[in-house]
Amino acid sequence: MGRTRGQSIDQVQLRLQPLLREKLKAVVFDANAYGAARPNLDHLRRLAARLAGIGLETWLPQPVAWEWAEHLALDWRVLKNAASDERRRLQDAGIDIPMPFDDREQVIAAALENLAGIPHVRVIEMTGLSAIEGLKDQVLLREPAKLKGETAKTRGHKTGASDSAWIRDVLALADPDEILIISSDKDVKTAFRAWNKPEPTTRALHELLPTLFHLVVDDGSARIAILRYLLTQLERATADGGQLDLGRIDGLEASIVRDWDGDSPRPNTYGAAVTNILAVAGVENVTVEADEQDPEDRPSSRSHGPLHVGPADHHIAHATAYFLAEGERAVQTLLDEGDSESSVHPYGNVLVRVNLSFDFTDGVITSMEPEADGQAMLVDYTYDTTEEAEAAVAEALNVVPGFALDDYLDDTLAVEFPGAQAQAEISIRRDTEDWELTVTLMTGDDDDLDVIGELTAECRYNVDSWYGGSRDGFQGPDAFNVGVNGPDELSWHHGFWALPAWLVQRIDWSAYQPHAPKDEAEETDPS
Secondary structure, three states, rough: OOOOOOOOOOOOOOOOOOHHHHHOEEEEEEOOOOOOOOOOOHHHHHHHHHHHHOOOOEEEEHHHHHHHHHHHHHHHHHHHHHHHHHHHHHHHHHOOOOOOOOOOHHHHHHHHHHOOOOEEEEEEEEHHHHHHHHHHHHOOOOOOOEEEOOOOOOOOOOEEEHHHHHHHHHHOOOOOHHHEEEEEOHHHHHHHHOOOOOOOEEHHHHHHHHHHOOOOEEOHHHHHHHHHHHHHHHHHHHHHOOOOOOOOOEOHHHHHHHHHOOOOOOOEEEEEEEEEEEEEEEEEEEEEOOOOHHHOOOHHHHHHOOOOOOOEEEEEEEEEEEOOOOEEEEEEEEEEOOEEEEEEEEEEEEEEEEEEEEEEOOOEEEEEEOOOOEEEOOOOOOEEHHHHHHHHHHHHHHHOOOOOOOOOOOOOEEEHHHHHHHHEEOOOEEEEEEEEEEEEEEEEOEEEEEEEEEEEEEEEOOHHHHEEEOOOOEOOOEEEEEEEEOOOOHHHOOHHHHHHHHHHOOOOOHHOOOOOOHHHHHHOOOO
């Protein structure tokens, strides 16, 4: 099955500019910081509080706030128009559905008011001088201004006044090495080069935490604690008839569109959402912020007496978690009479990936928060090659602690879960390019193992994917169909991702202990 890359993970420190955090004065948001020229107020509120905790301000240039508000006003118009037919039908039935806003100006005013009310966020007002210089840059096409949408027949339109103006206002308050700008394009750097100024630190939003906080790769204990916590929280939420709070989850509609069969007409999908989190599939990419306090500086019983317990240890861990889920999409169909009809279609093969942060107090998780919007996608049932299918199995199983598989699957592999008295045996049987993989979970010690259950994953060649004759034909896409045979619907709907979810639900993680690093184990070996 695949070779393991060792039973432990070497500690790796992510160090970027050692004195960067000490020099910084503020983190500045560009309009594209969240990727869609719209804000995420919940994330911005939490991030600003987090930055304030380490002495950094959060700056929001006024033109950026204006651009966000204008895009939200556009979203309001789309929403108002899309739901007009349904709203009219409800009104005809005597059910009044009032709109929260009368016009786009009210939407803009509300958006700006919400942004201005976020604690620890400072709105940097645009000054008259910077507005004039920004407008001159755009009219005269001085960098960073540029032509946008230029083609062979059209000159395009001038743009760039907004960026030019707010960057000037920010530089009136701080030097380039005192700011970190959250941006995902090159326009900001173009301005600094054009003005012969040192480029400030620029990061995409997902790079901010690794840049400002000293992170180390976790040795395994935090990963198991996070996995146990997620299992417990999902179980409690399900028992209470609620949902596990993972924040906002995007991407399902885009995944449905990408997955749509090109031979059939695409429906007018105007909304898709995750409706139910079914199971935890696994956790990976766990990092823990380093405790920079010198152990010698901590209060001790010698200085405070034997009954002094000292301050609590606080840590923040970050992880990528995977969940099996269900979703649905709304479809609008235009009828011959010119009216429209709406319907809702369920999807049972949804996978959710979300980056989470966890607060640890004295080694116990006390809270969990999403660090960004989660991403939903449809699980694949077909692959172009058998190698791609094997790599997909390894990718799925590697989110389970204890697994570290290569893309190529060997014939057999046993994975032990120390302390949990469990062992997984993976075997693969090949028939040319087709293969069948069986995961068997056993409990007990090596001398007395009892089988808990097993799942079987299959990869079969689809003969209909070959087009033409044997000599003049060609191989089309989606040549291999895959599936997992198991005792419940999670196995049927979620493809290879049913394997890690099945293992995660059945292993007793309460007693699991990560392996010690190899060099440490060798030093403590009495032999």
